[in-house]
Amino acid sequence: MLCSRYISVSFLLFSLSLHAVNCAGPLYHFCFSQENYTANSPYGTNLNGLLNLLSTKVPSTGFGLGSTGEGQDQANGLALCRGDVSSTNCKTCIDDAGKELGDRCPYKKGAIIWYDNCLLKYSNIDFFGEIDNKNKFYMWNVKDVENPTSFNPKVKDLLSSLSNKAYANPKFYATGDLELDSSSKLYGLAQCTRDLSGLDCKKCLDTAISELPNCCDGKRGCGLDGTGGIGVGGGGGGLQRCDFPTMYNIGD
Numbered sequence: 001m002l003c004s005r006y007i008s009v010s011f012l013l014f015s016l017s018l019h020a021v022n023c024a025g026p027l028y029h030f031c032f033s034q035e036n037y038t039a040n041s042p043y044g045t046n047l048n049g050l051l052n053l054l055s056t057k058v059p060s061t062g063f064g065l066g067s068t069g070e071g072q073d074q075a076n077g078l079a080l081c082r083g084d085v086s087s088t089n090c091k092t093c094i095d096d097a098g099k100e101l102g103d104r105c106p107y108k109k110g111a112i113i114w115y116d117n118c119l120l121k122y123s124n125i126d127f128f129g130e131i132d133n134k135n136k137f138y139m140w141n142v143k144d145v146e147n148p149t150s151f152n153p154k155v156k157d158l159l160s161s162l163s164n165k166a167y168a169n170p171k172f173y174a175t176g177d178l179e180l181d182s183s184s185k186l187y188g189l190a191q192c193t194r195d196l197s198g199l200d201c202k203k204c205l206d207t208a209i210s211e212l213p214n215c216c217d218g219k220r221g222c223g224l225d226g227t228g229g230i231g232v233g234g235g236g237g238g239l240q241r242c243d244f245p246t247m248y249n250i251g252d
């Protein structure tokens, strides 16, 4: 979670009938390590142990990190579930994420994957407590709002207030909404991975907010995801990143 975060905003009223995005499937992933391991190697064994550890440890609180093995063969990882996801769904998501990374990034020592419900990251390099500025992506709703001049500042206001709430919350998580007019609301979500300090969480979220104009100017919904997040969306007031019909990678 380079910058462990999500950031997204969605203007719901007209945004729901666009493309069907598979909410259960992965949103994005990176195989960020150049280093490979081989089957039955110590790293492979440690990584399997790590995935089992995270699957057991994370669902009860929605966040956890761990390391298995030592030295060159150590596997370090963390998983985060969206703040409103049940422990059952959290566990399912983490298990799926581990399997999917095995398929998508075979024998890579470092990888990260995002789902609507969770994210999972592992590496042979210890990355805990650090803002991840590389592994991130944008997603947005392809439809524009009618009046971006009044809309964009509202998105910024909502997310800034959620950033302030999230970093002060022990779960580094906040949601909220803002009335746009008598018939529509903007919904938002902000969340960081809990290995960050409070100040780094805030820094991470605020950086994400400052990058929103790169992708999200006047878009009815948009998001920026790293290793934590801010997000908005959902017709019934739910906040689902799969509401965003387009995704674009800005990482390396």
Ligand SMILES: *[C@@H]1O[C@H](CO)[C@@H](O)[C@H](O)[C@H]1NC(C)=O
Binding pocket: 034, 035, 036
């Ligand atoms: C890892 O494997 C890939 C292909 O599977 C290869 O292109 C790359 O050079 C390997 N990296 C190292 C450091 O050996």
